[in-house]
Amino acid sequence: MNEKEISAPAETGLGDGIPNSDIQPDVSPHISEQAPQSGEVSPLPSADEAQPQDAAQYSDAAGVAGKPQFWDFVHPVSFALFTLAGFSAVLLFAFYQSADFADFYSRHIGSVFRFVLAKLSDPFPFSVAETIIFSLPIFVCAVIAHTVRLSKQSAAKNCRFIMALLSILTLLFSLFVLTFAAAYRGSTLEEKLGLERKYVSAAELAATANALAKQIEGVLDEVRFNYGSFSVMPYPLDEMTKKLNNAFEKVCEKYPFVQPMRTRVKPVVLSELMTYTHISGVYSYFTGEANLNVNFPDYMLPYTAAHELSHQRGIAREDEANFMAFLVCIESDDPYIRYSGYVNVLGYVLSSLYSADPAEYMKVWRAMDRRVVFEFASYSEFFDKYRESKVSKVSETINDTYLKIQGQAEGTRSYGRVVDLAVAYAKVHLGAAEG
Ligand SMILES: [Zn+2]
Numbered sequence: 001m002n003e004k005e006i007s008a009p010a011e012t013g014l015g016d017g018i019p020n021s022d023i024q025p026d027v028s029p030h031i032s033e034q035a036p037q038s039g040e041v042s043p044l045p046s047a048d049e050a051q052p053q054d055a056a057q058y059s060d061a062a063g064v065a066g067k068p069q070f071w072d073f074v075h076p077v078s079f080a081l082f083t084l085a086g087f088s089a090v091l092l093f094a095f096y097q098s099a100d101f102a103d104f105y106s107r108h109i110g111s112v113f114r115f116v117l118a119k120l121s122d123p124f125p126f127s128v129a130e131t132i133i134f135s136l137p138i139f140v141c142a143v144i145a146h147t148v149r150l151s152k153q154s155a156a157k158n159c160r161f162i163m164a165l166l167s168i169l170t171l172l173f174s175l176f177v178l179t180f181a182a183a184y185r186g187s188t189l190e191e192k193l194g195l196e197r198k199y200v201s202a203a204e205l206a207a208t209a210n211a212l213a214k215q216i217e218g219v220l221d222e223v224r225f226n227y228g229s230f231s232v233m234p235y236p237l238d239e240m241t242k243k244l245n246n247a248f249e250k251v252c253e254k255y256p257f258v259q260p261m262r263t264r265v266k267p268v269v270l271s272e273l274m275t276y277t278h279i280s281g282v283y284s285y286f287t288g289e290a291n292l293n294v295n296f297p298d299y300m301l302p303y304t305a306a307h308e309l310s311h312q313r314g315i316a317r318e319d320e321a322n323f324m325a326f327l328v329c330i331e332s333d334d335p336y337i338r339y340s341g342y343v344n345v346l347g348y349v350l351s352s353l354y355s356a357d358p359a360e361y362m363k364v365w366r367a368m369d370r371r372v373v374f375e376f377a378s379y380s381e382f383f384d385k386y387r388e389s390k391v392s393k394v395s396e397t398i399n400d401t402y403l404k405i406q407g408q409a410e411g412t413r414s415y416g417r418v419v420d421l422a423v424a425y426a427k428v429h430l431g432a433a434e435g
Helices: 026-034 055-064 076-097 100-121 130-151 153-184 189-193 202-220 237-254 273-277 297-313 317-331 334-355 357-368 370-385 389-404 416-430
Strands: 002-006 020-023 265-267 280-282 289-292
Touching: 002 265, 020 153, 020 389, 076 100, 076 153, 100 153, 130 153, 130 265, 130 289, 153 370, 189 317, 189 334, 189 416, 202 357, 202 370, 202 416, 237 297, 237 317, 237 334, 265 273, 265 297, 280 297, 297 334, 334 357, 334 370, 334 416, 370 389
Parallel strands: 265 289
Antiparallel strands: 002 020, 280 289
């Protein structure tokens, strides 16, 4: 998740930065690009099989004819993986050509791959993806050691080794296409939900913020807070996951394009370090896991987990996963999960309202329950330690560019789809009326 700023009023003494979260679209693919897949090194020849000279190697592998054969240079498993990558490339092209095909594929075929991967990694209580990434240095050392040994051997064996390494990389590409890529190319979430997304005015933002604040007031008395500080999630992560899975079941009934699945959320062991990257969760498509940075404050955990679980269930685009996480959280029977959904989206809306109309923002801020104000203020304090990093600078630039690309008519503009969708949703379902 990449942080966005909500500006705090001067009276809080917090300066102008209460960040809220967003997740960078390509985080999971990028992280996973580094990861090796298990079992793919097997085609490599062992040291004792190595032949000292090219000619000897050819006669060994090619039999009496003494001529090198295709399979001396490429192991059949590597060849199969290259073929799969070729097929995946054609499939990816087809996703770009037709949103209907991408929708069909993601819902009926990609869902099967996602389900299988998620269920394979689900029995492990830890993040398999994180373990693979931790193991990368060992893998790299093994590759270097093997390369040194092989360099003295035949060209065919060297070639086989390189092909094996390349085929691992192509497997990552194939897995991405087979499981997740179609979800980026299909119809948008607002089309699926039948919501109308328009540019919104500051008054609409204020009305939405007030409507969300009102919903929060409805659950506040059931939420426990540390005095003048963060709210506290009253159960452990496993319990939270169970409740989110229950909420997802209701959402799947309402919106059949959401894939039904019950899985666990994986806490990231190095969550504290991960916070410096401003990433609060990652869906690793190659293991099918929803990974959660548990260093972030409690109120963000259910919402972030719902975001990652949304990816796992076929909602690829970041802002769509954000909005789906909101829909899932507010569907929950549990007040803390509903609270998490409302507060996180309120954060996005307030951030946009501050940039659209600071005076209107101040009105909403002053009218909000102090407990919610403390929640945001505590977040700002928490995040100070992590705020100044190169990653955050990059994400701010991307956000600014994005808003400019959207184009802005006077008095109205787009604040990113999660805010636009929240405004559209609040009008229809929360009775948000411009005051
Ligand atoms: Zn995401």
